Amino acid sequence: MSSFFLLFAGFLATGVPIALALGIAGTAYLYLSGNGMMALMLPQRMIAGVDQFVLLTIPLFLLAGALMNVGGVTTRIVTFARAMVGHRRGGMSSVSILSSGFFAGISGSATAEASALGSILIPSMAKQGMPPAYAAALIAVSSVMGPIIPPSITMIIYGVLSGASIGQLFLAGIMPGIGIASGLLIYASWRAKRDGFPVTPRMTGRERLAATRRTLPALLLPLIILVGIKAGIFTPTEAAAVAVGYALIIGFVYRDLTLTRVWDALIATALVSTSILFITSMASIVSFVFTLEQVPQLIADAMLSLTENPWMILLLLNIFLLVLGMFLEPISILILTMPILMKFQALIGMDPVQFGTVVVLNVVIGMATPPVGILLFIASAISGEPVGKVIREAIPLVGICLLVLAVIALVPQVSLFFPSFLN
Amino acid sequence: MQDRTGPLARFVTGYVWLVRTLAGVSMLLIVAIMLAQVFWRYILGGSLIWAEELCRYLLIWQTFLVLGLAFSKGEFVALEFVPSLLNPRLRWLLKAVMAVPIVVFLGLMAWYGWDFASRFDRQTIPALDFIWTALSGEALGLSIRWVYVSVTVGLALLALHVLADLAVSFRRQVVDNLEDTASDADRTSAGTT
Amino acid sequence: APHVARAAARRMRFAHAANEVHPGHRMATSFSEALEELMPGAFEVQIFPNRQLGDDKQLLEGSVAGLMDVVSVSGVLLPLVTGRPAMNGWQMPFLIRDYDHFGELALGDIGQKILDDLRPAGLVGLAVADTGQRNFLSIDKAVTTLADFSGLKTRIVPVPLHQQIWETVGTAPVGLPYGEVYGALETGVIDAVEINVSSMLGENLWEVGKHFTLTGHYPWHMSTVMSERFFEGLHDEEKAAVTEAGRRSVTATLDYAKTQDLEGREELKSKGVEIVELSELDQMRDRVSDLTAEWSGKDPLIAELVAAAGAPA
Ligand code: NA
Ligand code: NA
Numbered sequence: 046m047s048s049f050f051l052l053f054a055g056f057l058a059t060g061v062p063i064a065l066a067l068g069i070a071g072t073a074y075l076y077l078s079g080n081g082m083m084a085l086m087l088p089q090r091m092i093a094g095v096d097q098f099v100l101l102t103i104p105l106f107l108l109a110g111a112l113m114n115v116g117g118v119t120t121r122i123v124t125f126a127r128a129m130v131g132h133r134r135g136g137m138s139s140v141s142i143l144s145s146g147f148f149a150g151i152s153g154s155a156t157a158e159a160s161a162l163g164s165i166l167i168p169s170m171a172k173q174g175m176p177p178a179y180a181a182a183l184i185a186v187s188s189v190m191g192p193i194i195p196p197s198i199t200m201i202i203y204g205v206l207s208g209a210s211i212g213q214l215f216l217a218g219i220m221p222g223i224g225i226a227s228g229l230l231i232y233a234s235w236r237a238k239r240d241g242f243p244v245t246p247r248m249t250g251r252e253r254l255a256a257t258r259r260t261l262p263a264l265l266l267p268l269i270i271l272v273g274i275k276a277g278i279f280t281p282t283e284a285a286a287v288a289v290g291y292a293l294i295i296g297f298v299y300r301d302l303t304l305t306r307v308w309d310a311l312i313a314t315a316l317v318s319t320s321i322l323f324i325t326s327m328a329s330i331v332s333f334v335f336t337l338e339q340v341p342q343l344i345a346d347a348m349l350s351l352t353e354n355p356w357m358i359l360l361l362l363n364i365f366l367l368v369l370g371m372f373l374e375p376i377s378i379l380i381l382t383m384p385i386l387m388k389f390q391a392l393i394g395m396d397p398v399q400f401g402t403v404v405v406l407n408v409v410i411g412m413a414t415p416p417v418g419i420l421l422f423i424a425s426a427i428s429g430e431p432v433g434k435v436i437r438e439a440i441p442l443v444g445i446c447l448l449v450l451a452v453i454a455l456v457p458q459v460s461l462f463f464p465s466f467l468n
Numbered sequence: 469m470q471d472r473t474g475p476l477a478r479f480v481t482g483y484v485w486l487v488r489t490l491a492g493v494s495m496l497l498i499v500a501i502m503l504a505q506v507f508w509r510y511i512l513g514g515s516l517i518w519a520e521e522l523c524r525y526l527l528i529w530q531t532f533l534v535l536g537l538a539f540s541k542g543e544f545v546a547l548e549f550v551p552s553l554l555n556p557r558l559r560w561l562l563k564a565v566m567a568v569p570i571v572v573f574l575g576l577m578a579w580y581g582w583d584f585a586s587r588f589d590r591q592t593i594p595a596l597d598f599i600w601t602a603l604s605g606e607a608l609g610l611s612i613r614w615v616y617v618s619v620t621v622g623l624a625l626l627a628l629h630v631l632a633d634l635a636v637s638f639r640r641q642v643v644d645n646l647e648d649t650a651s652d653a654d655r656t657s658a659g660t661t
Numbered sequence: 662a663p664h665v666a667r668a669a670a671r672r673m674r675f676a677h678a679a680n681e682v683h684p685g686h687r688m689a690t691s692f693s694e695a696l697e698e699l700m701p702g703a704f705e706v707q708i709f710p711n712r713q714l715g716d717d718k719q720l721l722e723g724s725v726a727g728l729m730d731v732v733s734v735s736g737v738l739l740p741l742v743t744g745r746p747a748m749n750g751w752q753m754p755f756l757i758r759d760y761d762h763f764g765e766l767a768l769g770d771i772g773q774k775i776l777d778d779l780r781p782a783g784l785v786g787l788a789v790a791d792t793g794q795r796n797f798l799s800i801d802k803a804v805t806t807l808a809d810f811s812g813l814k815t816r817i818v819p820v821p822l823h824q825q826i827w828e829t830v831g832t833a834p835v836g837l838p839y840g841e842v843y844g845a846l847e848t849g850v851i852d853a854v855e856i857n858v859s860s861m862l863g864e865n866l867w868e869v870g871k872h873f874t875l876t877g878h879y880p881w882h883m884s885t886v887m888s889e890r891f892f893e894g895l896h897d898e899e900k901a902a903v904t905e906a907g908r909r910s911v912t913a914t915l916d917y918a919k920t921q922d923l924e925g926r927e928e929l930k931s932k933g934v935e936i937v938e939l940s941e942l943d944q945m946r947d948r949v950s951d952l953t954a955e956w957s958g959k960d961p962l963i964a965e966l967v968a969a970a971g972a973p974a
Pocket of ligand 1: 190
């Protein structure tokens with residue numbers, strides 16, 4: 046097992062893409078453990094890693110987001126958020142957080158969110174007199190809401206792997222999403238007061254009404270998805286295609302979409318989703334090899350030899366996931382650790398939906414933590430600020446997310462509020 | 469790569485056009501089939517029994533087919549921890565060294581994929597059989613091999629892209645000792661969750 | 662690390678996709694137990710349940726390719742993956758009366774012939790057992806007459822035989838991934854599902870569907886197959902033991918499945934599920950009876966099974 050981790054770390058450090066590092070280290074481990082003849086199975090595992098109906102939601106939700114983005118929805122969301130909170134001190138920082146929350150409601154991906162919103166909001170915040178590194182950190186950490194507020198690609202994958210209800214997981218993400226948004230908003234106001242960020246004039250009532258009207262259709266998308274699923278019109282997987290259809294309709298109604306833009310979005314989405322699906326594909330090799338060698342059992346036994354107290358196990362599990370989250374991205378972590386996670390869920394006796402929410406929060410927050418925090422990299426690249434400076438600004442913000450995580454882990458009623466309320 | 473009108477350049481342009489077009493068409497088909505399925509079931513009370521399976525196969529082909537292109541566009545997430553410490557020349561060298569295990573792995577898997585796929589000639593693609601039976605009264609009988617072979621095609625193309633990227637960056641990074649054209653921003657903006 | 666020398670047991674990996682209370686798992690454990698009885702210490706059977714090494718189709722392909730030693734998979738997949746249709750015979754509508762009837766045929770001459778028919782595909786068939794007779798679960802109202810089936814959006818496994826049966830019965834068959842059945846029933850995306858008692862319990866379908874009609878239209882058969890590569894690597898005594906263990910696992914699995922089915926019905930009742938008979942069962946039989954003749958024409962072994970099933974015991 047250690048040979049796998051050494052190889053994997055070595056490949057990662059030398060710049061081999063994560064997907065290939067997983068595949069090569071997994072295959073090498075298969076040979077090293079004397080099961081080389083099973084390597085003929087690996088191409089089938091690669092296909093199996095992609096061959097799941099629900100994974101179609103990845104390209105489809107990405108496509109819906111991309112169409113909304115080229116269709117001008119992103120800009121409209123920002124204008125709408127400005128109309129609501131833009132007049133407060135350091136208003137643009139609150140606008141950023143609120144925009145992230147709304148955007149999360151139509152996008153399932155944190156990186157899509159950071160890229161789409163960052164390019165508009167980081168310069169606007171800088172223009173309003175905020176340090177660019179702070180602006181970048183705020184975008185990076187707010188984007189964590191993308192896969193927490195439904196829809197969420199990470200939750201879909203968790204549901205696929207664990208068998209937990211994806212619809213329930215989606216609902217369970219609402220409260221932590223609100224928690225993170227509120228925490229960040231409080232921090233942003235405090236920071237604006239402390240550093241004396243400037244104030245921009247309030248928009249007129251007419252302007253605000255116009256902004257609301259222009260954004261409303263986009264904000265209705267999550268509602269349409271939820272109602273459509275509940276009414277039995279489509280399945281959660283098909284909902285992703287419906288989201289695309291809806292994005293096309295509002296894009297053409299507003300005349301922001303052209304056929305060329307749609308065509309480009311289709312191709313761009315295929316390219317981006319391939320980079321995600323190739324990771325699930327390669328991770329499927331690793332999980333196959335791990336199962337053959339009974340690695341999950343070994344890790345679980347090692348952890349249990351430390352403690353058998355459920356609370357301690359929960360704490361250890363959180364630390365374990367956060368550490369993995371520092372180096373790996375969410376999908377790989379979920380695929381690699383799911384067999385272990387299932388064992389621990391049974392041991393702790395936590396509700397499967399709450400447990401899923403805790404795990405997803407954990408791995409998603411990891412995207413904004415150093416050293417490997419893809420969101421920090423994106424925001425730093427957009428802002429032109431060095432990653433180190435962005436990281437320093439991100440630390441208190443990540444702290445807020447961890448606080449929310451602790452609440453979700455300790456108080457079942459918080460994450461389960463919406464799932465039980467709507468049943 | 470200087471001559472943009474030579475046969476190689478034209479071939480590359482044609483290849484990129486083809487892969488992009490196939491990817492776009494595949495995405496479009498997936499959306500159309502899934503929406504049609506919802507329509508058929510909810511409005512017409514029937515069902516397209518092949519819809520789910522066909523969408524999965526489209527996704528498989530699409531994923532593997534565009535791997536190479538996605539790699540060259542810098543969509544693959546990589547950490548670049550050691551490379552960021554090196555000058556362009558050494559960085560190229562490291563990339564060349566790491567290309568060895570990558571290409572060996574891809575080549576091996578492409579070969580095994582072919583071997584594995586060739587064992588299932590008798591297994592047909594049910595979705596296409598359903599469609600064909602509905603159209604002509606007879607099953608199509610197309611082998612599942614045509615789905616499984618996507619791994620071989622995709623990984624082989626990816627290996628070619630890895631090698632081509634090395635060749636293309638050789639002049640800039642090694643001869644001129646300049647930064648590679650793909651900036652870190654491009655490398656990290658790849659989409660993950 | 663150096664390990665203590667002992668009589669080298671032959672390692673055998675046995676993989677299946679069922680969970681640990683499903684009769685499919687019993688197929689694996691009873692096979693392993695029988696093997697231990699027959700040749701103590703000769704084999705070290707390592708069981709991988711729960712899709713750990715892949716789903717039914719992937720496992721079966723693995724054993725065809727000679728990489729998986731032994732797998733138990735749903736019988737519907739064997740014709741699909743190997744191109745050999747005889748295994749479909751077990752699901753001729755209303756052919757198999759009950760678990761005992763199944764056992765009689767499975768351990769008889771024709772049962773063995775159907776298993777042997779897999780040999781050209783690179784598989785050594787060791788066992789076939791009914792892991793749960795299929796019945797009909799509907800959401801809105803109980804199905805008691807033939808007309809009640811009409812137009813119901815019914816989830817089936819999308820294979821030609823099942824499609825044909827359920828279209829002939831009058832339903833609108835829908836193909837959905839197994840994992841989405843619960844949600845689809847709950848929201849009304851589909852109206853019904855053809856299912857067995859153990860899956861009703863295992864997948865918590867009783868929470869969303871309360872009308873269970875005892876149609877018993879066909880068994881849900883699973884088959885244990887060994888890769889030819891592994892089998893040919895055994896010496897004669899081992900081959901005989903493996904074959905006999907397969908036969909013993911049939912009886913053990915059928916006993917388990919039968920008990921689970923009967924006890925499960927009581928459990929479903931206690932969970933508020935209404936279990937009803939189909940008043941027009943004979944009409945349903947009549948409606949699909951032509952299919953049996955049609956499919957018998959596709960493979961002589963199916964015809965032979967049909968004849969054997971109809972013969973007085
Ligand atoms: Na989201
Ligand atoms: Na991280």
